Amino acid sequence: MLWTQFKKSRFSAKVFTLSLMSAGVLAVAGTAFVIQFLLKNDPSALHFEREVASTPEPPREVAAFTYSYEIKNISIPLATRDASRIAYAQFSLKLDLPSDEAKRSFTAHRARVLNTVYQVASEFYVEDFSPEKGGNYDRFKGELQKSLAGQFRAYSPRDLAIENWILN
Structure with a gap:
């Protein structure tokens, strides 16, 4: 008698498990049917827009690098092409670096x-910076930036600025 009750209870457990599984399958199938129905009628029905307070985009002029390193009052000698006169240019150099570690490296x-700076300056003459030649500051800056990128490969400055240029 116990055996028949065990068989019956075991049978009812199987039926209960099967009924739960079929209910789950029906729920998934019903959800899929509802989604298909919504998509056929209105494809944008399932695109939920979450309203978020919009923040204005930063201006495009904002630099990616924000660590600057400056050396003030650099003096470089510049000779004329015929070496008859020597002039000195004094300026401050500002570098835009990618990280604080790069700034520490440039400081060290x-x-x-x-x-x-002196090696790059040795390739230029006083006449290169005359107003007739347009100053040639861009060429000087480009050569300097290229040289610094070669010296400090991992911490290459993105941009550099020459400030307070005095040629005497």
């Missing part, structure tokens, strides 16, 4: 930066 290697 200040002498190397200055040496690079």
